[in-house]
Amino acid sequence: MGLGVTWAIDWLQLSARKMAEHRVELIELDRAIGDSDHGENMDRGFQAVLEKLTESAPDTPGAALKLAAMALMSKVGGAAGPLYGTAYLRASTALGPQEDIDAAALAAALAAARDGIVARGKAEPGDKTMVDAWTPAVEAANEAVALGADAVAVLAAAAEAAEVGAVTTDPLVARKGRASYLGERSAGHRDPGAVSTALLLRAAATAAGFPDGEQA
């Protein structure tokens, strides 16, 4: 039993709630090494996703992600807009018209999203960007699939790995994006894009029914 459009819509709605809840935290992180707009931008972007969801009801997970991609691309702005927009679009394309997403399809969609971000942003692991959350998430998802995990467990593994990945950005010196202008001074701060990625993937697992460790 895989995940359907209900999961996808729940995920996007929960993502919007998480971005609103963590708006100030993301702003603070971005203030240290960026231009302090990440929290604002992500919150605005996902509010736009919610609006689009009230205008039209997608009938497949892929369609839901495509709708989100358009909204994020248009409303997030800066570099995060094209990056997340591309990620959701590539994931949507990978899922195609499937109505029921199994573990392997989910892992493939996560990989497609990560590949889109890498293609767009030209960042590599270790550059202190959202790639440092996405790459371990994709690897964990693939390992879970290999071990026979179901779709929910794949998302849980991806979320867990993304959270660890975000923490590992703390000591890194930024080599991409606005933070790279700070050079060595970017070390000692967590990358806001990696944090938002971890929040979004955690929301995906929670929406799939995996118990949320953060709060009840």
Add this chain to the structure above:
Amino acid sequence: MTVALVVVSHSARIAEGAVELAGQMAPDVQIFAAGGTEDGRIGTSFELVLAAFESALDSAAGAGVVVLTDLGSAVMTAEAAVEFCSAPQDVLLADAPLVEGLVAAGVAAQGGADAAAVKGAASAVRFGDAGGSTGVVGPDGATPDGGAQRSAAPAAPRESGEFVLVNAAGIHARPAARIAGGLAGLDAEVTVNGVDGTSVMELMALAVGQGGTLTVEARGKDAAKAVAYVRRLVEEGFGEK
């Protein structure tokens, strides 16, 4: 059909100004500005960029679209818009300085170049190279070491001429664009005072004033046409006083 151009900038005024400038030199080329955010702030708007791409694709009617961008996330927004647009294979991003690249692209498009050659003309203008292009691309997309130039082998006809400038302003942007635009459409390798006759930037850099001389040397099938073309422009004072 003529290749259409799009300018993506963080600033609406930069985009519009660049379009205005290039339009002087490429009056028949459709150039679309996508600068700033929807609410007039500094930034790039995915929706504005995508809309400009679609308008440009419509007006180019299959001839293709070449895009010039300014800094950082403008490139990223443009790349994403290519992926989302209705004909990704028809939209080419040029890696070039915005203003110089746009002018070079405009002149190439005005001369009838295809999309790959228009992109090549823009990309040949390098950052920090005020002299302009070294890798000039002809209207058929051929590079100097490519096939088109081999037809201009030693046996090819040669023509030359010397013309004294009569217009008061001499060689400035518009005359340079008219010379380059016309020569780009001919099958000939042409130099003007030693620089590439199809490069607006190099011609402008000559800065020859009224009373100065243009020495045109052409080689290839259309060599005579090329020299005659420059003669006519000079004699007409480029349509100026």
